[in-house]
Amino acid sequence: MYSEKVMDHFSNPRNVGEIPDADGVGTVGNPKCGDIMKMYLKIENDVITDVKFKTFGCGAAVATSSMATELVKGKTIEEAMKITNKAVAEALDGLPPVKMHCSNLAEEAIKAAITDYRRKKGLTEESSSCDVCCRRCEDVHHHLDEEE
């Protein structure tokens, strides 16, 4: 059911780990629904110089995390903010329909980490606490219902 790309990123995930002195950290998801992504960013002059992740989740969650880290590395914050869930899924040669929400999670993890960075820098008031993740299970089920 998964593409070769997904299986490659699942079995050899890139950039797994933590960055102890990260400039931005974003956690999204909810263990209740079976997935959490935590993304660490190192940012210099608005450019993402290093990125690491930790994920609790299915094969697609691990693969999208891994792909998302590849996509943001070396990008400016502005470019990274524009990465969409669709772009993550496409870079993996697609995801099964029931797993599309994992790519949303990847997009949200990037955004949450950048928001955290901006907040730490005093660039924004916005908090990076996860309002999104609390809705997640219902969102997921909503998607599933629509497919049936």
Next chain:
Amino acid sequence: MSTGNIYFDHAATTPVKREVLEAMLPYFEEKYGNPSSVYSIGRASKKAIEEARESVAGIIGAEPREIYFTGSGTEADNWAIKGAAYANMKKGKHIITTSIEHHAVLHTCQYLESDGFEVTYLPVDEYGLVSPEQLEAAIRPDTILISVMYANNEIGTIQPIAEIGRIAKEKGIVFHTDAVQAMGNIRIDVSKLNVDMLSMSSHKFYGPKGVGALYVRKGTKLTSFIHGGAQERGRRASTENVPAIVGLAKALELADKNMDHHNEKLIALRDRTIREIEKNIPFVRLNGHREMRLPGNVNFSFDFIEGESLLLMLDLKGIAASSGSACTSGSLDPSHVLLAIGLSHETAHGSLRITFGDGNTDEEVDYLMEVLPEIVQRLREMSPLYEEVSRK
């Protein structure tokens, strides 16, 4: 044993035994007659079905006329529950079942709820056991049917069926049991158990898929399920799947004959695996009951990791296993059985079911125990939930 194809998912389905296949083959090409036809090859097919019926009946302590062949275990469950509900609806519209039934029973009950029936879903304890006292207390004057599975497909817990049968008999309520997972693993005598209806499915005991049987005690009121011709005494119409029925009977005969050996072997593999996982991997929980448990069933929750990732990692090492019921895999909800025994969603997401069968060996368990601890460790190191624990 290095890598390879190791099948640890016998609760999902089993391979067809060679002898079963050989018994089936003549009924495809040579003896293809319609059992309802009067000429000789028709009669040969009819005879094969009747012999299969006698054989199945003999094994479970029933009379041949109490055995009806169906298109699957799911069909047997649907028929038993809807058939008894509609046949008895003038008496009452209340049904008692459990919260850990297979979807073949649960969704059928939910359907009946949409048609005006009331259903009580009994809770289970942390081991997955139904309490006969609670069941007795749930009985009402309008209760017409009790359906409790013999053994659970996910956690392997075996229910006190004889005790429940005694209560049902005392109260004069029809009692159905889904014995799909029990058949071939437990010796079953319907007369001693006081069950009125029992479902089985051939592909769980080394027979072909797409064929099952329903035992219906003489005198049990049941509406017909498939309307049409006069097959199965007019109660389950459609030209019989002769090779499959022959295969089911042959498979059950073999299972019955080999049961002691089968159980001894599977229990040894099971207990060793449980012991070694508990010894070698921290933060695990055995799901199900330690003694009242199907011989080949191992079900663990591994904290901080997610089951699908675990299955994919095992698959990459050539091991086929399952996380919750295979039927659940399309949904994102953790298994209703694991939630019913009190697991949190997180813990339920991290479950692994290994179900052994006749073909498995000690060497395969050696290999499992070589790769599983590493896989669990690797996934935990990737998991944000594990961070706090590992820091300590």
